[in-house]
Amino acid sequence: MLGNIWHADEMKIKTKPEDWAWLWHVMDNETRYMVANLITKHREDADAEGIFKKAKVHSSGKKPEYMVTDGLQSYKGAFNKVFYDHHRSSRHVRAAGITEAKSNNNMVERLHNTVRDREKVMRGLQNKVTASEFNDGFKAFYNHIRPHMALNGETPAQRAGIDLKLGRNRWMGMIQKGAEHQRK
Numbered sequence: 465m466l467g468n469i470w471h472a473d474e475m476k477i478k479t480k481p482e483d484w485a486w487l488w489h490v491m492d493n494e495t496r497y498m499v500a501n502l503i504t505k506h507r508e509d510a511d512a513e514g515i516f517k518k519a520k521v522h523s524s525g526k527k528p529e530y531m532v533t534d535g536l537q538s539y540k541g542a543f544n545k546v547f548y549d550h551h552r553s554s555r556h557v558r559a560a561g562i563t564e565a566k567s568n569n570n571m572v573e574r575l576h577n578t579v580r581d582r583e584k585v586m587r588g589l590q591n592k593v594t595a596s597e598f599n600d601g602f603k604a605f606y607n608h609i610r611p612h613m614a615l616n617g618e619t620p621a622q623r624a625g626i627d628l629k630l631g632r633n634r635w636m637g638m639i640q641k642g643a644e645h646q647r648k
Contacts, residue, residue, distance in 0.1 A: 487503055
């Protein structure tokens with residue numbers, strides 16, 4: 465079960481020797497589950513709206529009570545389009561900085577460092593398609609395979625109560641699940 469505070473942020477990634485793209489993430493505060501990710505060419509309102517819509521779909525329509533973002537102007541309009549309702553059941557919080565514990569975006573920034581560590585050894589990504597494939601694979605790895613120190617060795621999926629029954633060797637279990645899915 466996802467928590468009530470989500471974090472969103474974007475980072476610049478290299479796609480070709482002379483080209484760049486934006487990698488967006490939405491992450492749950494309580495479970496550290498990566499709810500959604502997206503690759504875009506720009507970081508405009510439509511791009512921010514895209515990551516929020518994807519997060520809403522991937523969470524089965526759940527809305528966070530609070531969405532914490534940095535100061536990027538695109539988030540405000542996108543948040544209002546995707547999550548706002550007349551009950552104000554969901555609120556947008558702009559990160560107050562690294563010292564304000566309840567409203568900082570350190571958690572998703574740390575996720576970006578993890579992504580950057582992997583992307584760096586790959587020396588960038590060839591194009592938007594390969595960047596998207598990397599992004600999807602990394603999300604599965606991060607959520608279901610990689611144990612998290614802050615979660616006492618659990619994966620974000622385990623903390624969120626999502627059990628894919630991958631077994632002891634989660635990599636092998638994930639490969640087998642993928643193969644089963646391909647056969648259907």
